[in-house]
Amino acid sequence: MSILLKNGHVIYGEDFEIVKADVLIEENRITKVARNINGGADTVIDATGRVVSPGFVNLHTHSPMGLFRGLADDLPLMEWLEKHIWPREAKLTPEYVKVGAYLGALEMIKTGTTTFLDMYFHMDRVAEAILEAGLRGYLSYGMIDLGDPEKTEKEINEALREMGEIEKLNSERVQFVFGPHAPYTCSIALLKEVRRLASENRKLITIHVSETMAEVGQIAERYGKSPVVLLDDIGFLGSDVIVAHGVWLGGRDIQILARHGVTVAHNPGSNMKLASGVMPLQKLLKAGVNVGLGTDGAASNNNLDMLEEMKLAALLHKVHNLDPTVADAKTVFRMATLNGARALGIKAGMIKEGYLADIAVINFSQPHLRPINNVISHLVYSANGNDVETTIVDGRILMLDREVLTLDEERILDEAERIVEKIR
The missing domain is CATH 3.20.20.140 (Metal-dependent hydrolases)
Structure with missing residues (x-):
């Protein structure tokens, strides 16, 4: 399984350098961060106007x-x-x-x-x-x-x-x-x-x-x-x-x-x-x-x-x-x-080759996150969880375009309401 994130603002490496690049994920690892990565990835996600952040x-x-x-x-x-x-x-x-x-x-x-x-x-x-x-x-x-x-x-x-x-x-x-x-x-x-x-x-x-x-x-x-x-x-x-x-x-x-x-x-x-x-x-x-x-x-x-x-x-x-x-x-x-x-003790927490593919893609094409003067500042002071568009863990897409792919959201919300009535 491979995923290619194209044209994002990538928070790269231990110093959290902001680079305009693509990110290639193969199996559960980040294998390449570079401009204009070409190749036949199983899934290609357009990250234009998005920030590719460590999860x-x-x-x-x-x-x-x-x-x-x-x-x-x-x-x-x-x-x-x-x-x-x-x-x-x-x-x-x-x-x-x-x-x-x-x-x-x-x-x-x-x-x-x-x-x-x-x-x-x-x-x-x-x-x-x-x-x-x-x-x-x-x-x-x-x-x-x-x-x-x-x-x-x-x-x-x-x-x-x-x-x-x-x-x-x-x-x-x-x-x-x-x-x-x-x-x-x-x-x-x-x-x-x-x-x-x-x-x-x-x-x-x-x-x-x-x-x-x-x-x-x-x-x-x-x-x-x-x-x-x-x-x-x-x-x-x-x-x-x-x-x-x-x-x-x-x-x-x-x-x-x-x-x-x-x-x-x-x-x-x-x-x-x-x-x-x-x-x-x-x-x-x-x-x-x-x-x-x-x-x-x-x-x-x-x-x-x-x-x-x-x-x-x-x-x-x-x-x-x-x-x-x-x-x-x-x-x-x-x-x-x-x-x-x-x-x-896990090799995660940053976007870098060889690290676990645990990634959050955040939509910066919104008024409260523009202009993109400082990505890290915007994430800390301006963004909120609803700005996260895609979540990837261990090289698997858990949420794409705000739709959770691994869980039945409506069922979980209904079940939670039912249980709360019994424990109030």
């Missing part, structure tokens, strides 16, 4: 939570979780979660996300949906034992079961990740066992860390140290760990994360909506920490639009620091593409 990497989300979109807005995090989200989640069946995963996949395809890191439950059903959708999904079962030894064993067993089911799918695109929820919801025993199992099975780990002041205070009261120092002391951290949020990080925390090569997934929309705070982005970048970008779940954002998330990230840090040079467009674009791919 976006959503480094932290809970994709089935789109079912809760708009049901519990404008609340503090713990009240939001304990009184609204957790009671509704208790009503979710495996089939309901799968429909939520379809809804999330549909939204991501339509907004140019090609890879995402997920945390939820019934992840084997999520995996089935993602395999069908054609996305690249890294899926973690959210483990919570609240210090109960019986629950520790149960959660470990469930994670291993989910890992086995996902590995049976035998897909390079769909991978299992270990996902202890957070230091305040997981025992030391659980965290240590996750570390051991991840190393033994060569799997990534993702975990919520230092999202709120309350969480940091709770850990300090329980253990006498910060969440990051706690994880360091028990030997949990490594370059295979992706920390979600990282809002309340001190100088020592940042140095520890940098030393271990830990990635932090920044979620500005969710952090602002839940009033969790502002992560120290500039300090993390200065320390050499790899920072990616995530949307968090659609119940706390309220969408999975990575183009919108880039704008939020750029604007948040400028106003917070009273400095318009902070979080420049190229830095934020890198967070949403290449940094996320590197965290997951």
Whole structure:
């Protein structure tokens, strides 16, 4: 299978150079970027007036939570979780979660996300949906034992079961990740066992860390140290760990994360909506920490639009620091593409020969994206997910001219409405 994208504005290479060129895809790789590529590709797409961009990497989300979109807005995090989200989640069946995963996949395809890191439950059903959708999904079962030894064993067993089911799918695109929820919801025993199992099975780990002041205070009261120092002391951290949020990080925390090569997934929309705070982005970048970008779940954002998330990230840090040079467009674009791919260990996140063909084609023939003075700036500050016209993952076209080819959009929307009536 080969695809030829003709005459686009291509965001090329690690420096995101804008070149007018064609892009040839053969099987699942980009094989050539040049002007006037001729040859008999199976599919030819005219990208005139379009930008050919690396697909976006959503480094932290809970994709089935789109079912809760708009049901519990404008609340503090713990009240939001304990009184609204957790009671509704208790009503979710495996089939309901799968429909939520379809809804999330549909939204991501339509907004140019090609890879995402997920945390939820019934992840084997999520995996089935993602395999069908054609996305690249890294899926973690959210483990919570609240210090109960019986629950520790149960959660470990469930994670291993989910890992086995996902590995049976035998897909390079769909991978299992270990996902202890957070230091305040997981025992030391659980965290240590996750570390051991991840190393033994060569799997990534993702975990919520230092999202709120309350969480940091709770850990300090329980253990006498910060969440990051706690994880360091028990030997949990490594370059295979992706920390979600990282809002309340001190100088020592940042140095520890940098030393271990830990990635932090920044979620500005969710952090602002839940009033969790502002992560120290500039300090993390200065320390050499790899920072990616995530949307968090659609119940706390309220969408999975990575183009919108880039704008939020750029604007948040400028106003917070009273400095318009902070979080420049190229830095934020890198967070949403290449940094996320590197965290997951995949050769993606840029348009270059030999890289995975994970691509978003964005229609710039619109008033809010003209004149094309600065492509990266327009993507960060002017574009939104509805501007994505074509989405390609692993060399396969998932959406062409805004029509999703891998999923039945109308059926998914109808199913989501039906389920919400049962869980309100």
